[in-house]
Ligand code: SF4
């Protein structure tokens with residue numbers, strides 16, 4: 001089996017060939033999808049655990065604390081211990097809750113994140129779904145998650161949950177617009193919606209450098225709106241511990257709560273991965289014009305490390321936001337979106353169009 | 363036009379203040395030396411509490427077993443929850459005068475809220491806040507303490 005860390009297409013095609021030799025095409029298809037699904041599942045579970053640990057450590061450092069230190073060296077096993085604890089907890093359903101919707105909601109949230117993660121290109125040849133309209137697909141799918149949140153709040157028969165869910169609805173409907181418009185800005189620049197096409201177009205330079213001013217503005221807006229999309233602080237008023245106990249997931253316990261928790265972190269990953277793909281060149285190494293030696297050194301680092309390095313950088317930025325800024329009020333959130341981000345965004349699209357038409361980019 | 367300039371400057375100012383806030387937390391992030399968390403049972407030997415930490419009320423005695431408490435009872439009156447009881451006795455001084463001195467300065471640690479009012483009120487500075495904080499005991503009677511040591515006397519130069 002050929003394995004090349006720089007190009008995963010050889011690996012995937014050799015698996016495909018060895019399967020096709022002895023099995024009918026339908027079975028090959030089924031086995032391949034199962035393999036992809038399983039690897040996604042393992043990736044999400046592991047990455048979720050690592051992210052929770054990182055978040056606790058990073059937030060502790062921002063607040064001059066140590067964070068988890070007791071379970072394992074530097075608390076490395078803390079999240080595993082927490083996970084085992086969550087698995088063993090009793091699943092409580094409140095009296096007079098809408099049982100069906102109540103049990104359905106966490107699954108909607110988690111399934112949606114899995115659907116979105118399928119379109120993320122981890123490295124060359126390591127992308128499960130590559131639609132012509134990949135960017136549109138991700139933005140459409142990731143906005144479905146709010147249905148799960150609204151259902152969770154509605155079906156719990158708890159006023160705090162309902163308020164949290166409604167806030168989340170208002171927030172996501174507003175910020176979806178900003179995310180969409182920044183996506184449009186970058187699509188205008190790239191000229192394609194296909195995610196692999198966008199990544200390939202950045203081989204000669206990342207869009208944030210090539211698109212200069214409008215790309216940087218779009219990047220900042222995408223970071224802000226993406227933070228809001230994932231319901232993370234300072235936009236975490238859907239759960240707002242100090243006001244609503246835990247917002248939409250107040251009534252959930254055990255593994256159903258863990259689903260919401262995991263979905264939040266996977267969404268964080270998806271937003272960071274989309275920012276990486278659209279602005280920071282996906283898995284493309286850093287290249288500067290004609291510095292051949294420098295470019296070759298950069299090429300030496302495998303693309304998968306480039307991708308995760310960039311994603312980690314964006315995740316770190318979003319964590320930095322969360323642990324620095326105070327939570328916004330509902331009216332402030334809507335003011336920020338409709339009075340500031342939206343007009344700036346529309347103007348930015350015009351600017352980008354002008355720059356693309358006049359060819360004022362690199 | 364003016365409104366537009368104002369609009370843009372609000373955005374830039376907002377971004378600037380956000381960056382300022384991030385600079386503060388970023389400063390902390392890259393300086394692990396500033397971490398204030400104490401890993402308590404492990405660092406028990408080296409742990410030093412802070413100057414203003416209030417662990418319990420104590421009465422310092424010097425090497426001759428002398429303290430500064432005159433038995434005036436002001437601390438007892440000032441304690442909001444009655445954690446202090448002053449018991450005095452009459453003694454006869456060598457010159458033949460009768461004098462009231464402290465017999466027992468009883469302090470109920472279990473009731474004390476460590477508000478510091480008694481320490482502030484004491485006219486002679488006889489009691490201070492100690493740094494000890496490991497107060498767990500098996501029986502609550504052990505939380506009632508007599509602060510003046512047995513056989514201790516008032517310091518010579520304390521004005522009454
Ligand atoms: S510290 Fe406050 S509560 Fe404690 S003994 Fe003194 S006055 Fe009373």
Ligand code: SF4
Pocket residue numbers: 430431432433434435436437438448483484485486487488489
């Ligand atoms: S401790 Fe101070 S205030 Fe209390 S009785 Fe003694 S001298 Fe008076």
